Amino acid sequence: MRNGVKTWLPxxxxxxxxxxxxGVFVYGLIGRNVYTSLNVTRxxxxxxxxxxxxxxxxxxxxxxxxxxHALWNLLVLTVVFxxxxxxxxxxxxVLLEKGARGEGFFRSVYLFPMAVSFIAGGVVWRWLLxxxxxxxxxxxxxxxxxxxxxxxxxxQWWSSPSAFSMAAMAMPAIWQLSGYIMALFLAGFRGISDxxxxxxxxxxxxEWKIYRHVLFPQLSPIxxxxxxxxxxxxxxxxxxxxxxxGPNSYKAMVPATLMWTQMFASNDxxxxxxxxxxxxxxxxxxxxPYLIYTNRTEQEGR
Amino acid sequence: xxxxxxxxxxxxxxxxxxxxxxxxRRVRGIRYALLILxxxxxxxxxxxxxxxxxxxxxxxxxxxAWGLPHALSAEGWRSAWDTLAPPLWRSVVLAVxxxxxxxxxxxxxxxxxxxxxxxGSHIVFTAFLFGMFIPYQAVMIPLQGMMIGVESQLPWxxxxxxxxxxxxxxxxxxxxxxxxxxxxxAVPTEILEAARVDxxxxxxVFWSVVLPVSAPAFxxxxxxxxxxxxNDFLFALFLTTRQNGPVTYALNELAGGQNPDYPSIMAGxxxxxxxxxxxxxxxxxxxxxxxxxxxxx
Numbered sequence: 001m002r003n004g005v006k007t008w009l010p011x012x013x014x015x016x017x018x019x020x021x022x023g024v025f026v027y028g029l030i031g032r033n034v035y036t037s038l039n040v041t042r043x044x045x046x047x048x049x050x051x052x053x054x055x056x057x058x059x060x061x062x063x064x065x066x067x068x069h070a071l072w073n074l075l076v077l078t079v080v081f082x083x084x085x086x087x088x089x090x091x092x093x094v095l096l097e098k099g100a101r102g103e104g105f106f107r108s109v110y111l112f113p114m115a116v117s118f119i120a121g122g123v124v125w126r127w128l129l130x131x132x133x134x135x136x137x138x139x140x141x142x143x144x145x146x147x148x149x150x151x152x153x154x155x156q157w158w159s160s161p162s163a164f165s166m167a168a169m170a171m172p173a174i175w176q177l178s179g180y181i182m183a184l185f186l187a188g189f190r191g192i193s194d195x196x197x198x199x200x201x202x203x204x205x206x207e208w209k210i211y212r213h214v215l216f217p218q219l220s221p222i223x224x225x226x227x228x229x230x231x232x233x234x235x236x237x238x239x240x241x242x243x244x245x246g247p248n249s250y251k252a253m254v255p256a257t258l259m260w261t262q263m264f265a266s267n268d269x270x271x272x273x274x275x276x277x278x279x280x281x282x283x284x285x286x287x288x289p290y291l292i293y294t295n296r297t298e299q300e301g302r
Numbered sequence: 303x304x305x306x307x308x309x310x311x312x313x314x315x316x317x318x319x320x321x322x323x324x325x326x327r328r329v330r331g332i333r334y335a336l337l338i339l340x341x342x343x344x345x346x347x348x349x350x351x352x353x354x355x356x357x358x359x360x361x362x363x364x365x366x367a368w369g370l371p372h373a374l375s376a377e378g379w380r381s382a383w384d385t386l387a388p389p390l391w392r393s394v395v396l397a398v399x400x401x402x403x404x405x406x407x408x409x410x411x412x413x414x415x416x417x418x419x420x421x422g423s424h425i426v427f428t429a430f431l432f433g434m435f436i437p438y439q440a441v442m443i444p445l446q447g448m449m450i451g452v453e454s455q456l457p458w459x460x461x462x463x464x465x466x467x468x469x470x471x472x473x474x475x476x477x478x479x480x481x482x483x484x485x486x487x488a489v490p491t492e493i494l495e496a497a498r499v500d501x502x503x504x505x506x507v508f509w510s511v512v513l514p515v516s517a518p519a520f521x522x523x524x525x526x527x528x529x530x531x532x533n534d535f536l537f538a539l540f541l542t543t544r545q546n547g548p549v550t551y552a553l554n555e556l557a558g559g560q561n562p563d564y565p566s567i568m569a570g571x572x573x574x575x576x577x578x579x580x581x582x583x584x585x586x587x588x589x590x591x592x593x594x595x596x597x598x599x
Contacts, residue, residue, distance in 0.1 A: 036443060
């Protein structure tokens, strides 16, 4: 630590406006939201208790069918989205990492959906994932399947009756974010010195073995970062689902969209606050250990 | 640790294995086939957008949905532009203001966290970072109430003004991170020490030594914030209305009608996405720089 208050105090002063703003708007509002979530509320007309207050508001939401349905959807969405995006991103980076002619072009193409808003992407994907089937009806991908004589592939996508229908909702998300993961992995590959490959090659290792035992292990910190980023994006994904399925869709409901329904369709602010608090806890469980871990490794590296 | 200016470095060697051999040529063929296939898949929605936006709205036959338009029509573009032009300008004001304000705050914070630490600055920084990851749903209900409260006192505090304030504040963490990572590597501590020995105070050091070399971090931060303010929908939905909201709000309204006019909707998507796409095409390497710093490490 530097010598004396006189040296560091100006620094603290320069950051203090931001400390106040983050303190109030992030931590203060989180506190306020948790406080709201504990309230007791009654139905205005019947005076029956809607939210019993305290922790029972939480057990009420956690036990409700709607919320469990939303959690299940979130799980399906997250698993398919994470696997799909990681596999695509890694595959693209492997295809590009040795340098290909036109690399810049492919990189830009793969990454461009990241520059588009989820709302704009969602509007297109709503059309692509239109549930209508059969000649004269089908739009989007179903129509494309008909054109390609792959009629059997037609399906109702996210609105199909299957319990796993949210897997279809992961498609637009994979489309938007695979390029980002590719960029992360590509930077990782380029950070590995060529000598290591050469050494392994001289030892007679096959290309696959070089990836498996030399390159991939060194990418694992990047893979961890990528998983955390994608995971927390998936937990709070709202725009895309809202835009594709519309507001108040039961079929495509996840906690983030259920919160919208609670707030505006059911006019139950307390239940919405409970939902939001649980969402925060889920994200924090993933993110806080990661932040502590990166903070510590950085301290050690200094 | 990834710094703000890191972009993907180029390959250091030219190809591997014997370049002319038959095996490697086959591998390269497969590689290109896959690259082109994936590029086509990624571009497919863009094809749909462009083709559909140029069709007359009478062309509603689903079976020709993937075909090129029989006759080109500007109808869709014109009607989308009429609907989206006012919110589009509001989004320009929003995104530019947020970019500028965020970058100024980010430079100040990043400088302190990297080069002028105070006791506990680490903990404060980590607390900031957490703010970057929170689901905004967790603050949305009280935030909405608070914003309505301010609006009742200050009538001009509506729509875009609200969003400028909110995006600037919730952008503080990421901007502090980008600048901190940049300063940690781009500004040698020795230079600062030398300036300090010469009697320069903190503001003087920041102004004359640090700011003049900050351009890359400014570009990265401003692009990042421009894009996120432009693309945001959640805050817009909770804090603005159809009359004073940004373009994402208007686009969602345009697309959500009962009888979808696809040419107009698809043209609307293109219009609403064009500014960020242009930024991406023109300043792609800085865009990637921002993405990289989002990954903390």
